Amino acid sequence: SDFDGTDNLISGIRDVTIYPEIIAELEKRNYKESTIRKICWGNCLRILQQIL
8 A cells, every 4th residue: 555645544554564464353353365355455456457
């Protein structure tokens, strides 16, 4: 994710190094692996494939 140019960050999200912690929390909350993939990159990839 790009954090440049914004002052409106979610509390506790300091930069991209926290992403593994977010993924671990999603797993702890029993999110399906396929859902986590969509959250992390799958939806972006799907859109790029549709428009390119």
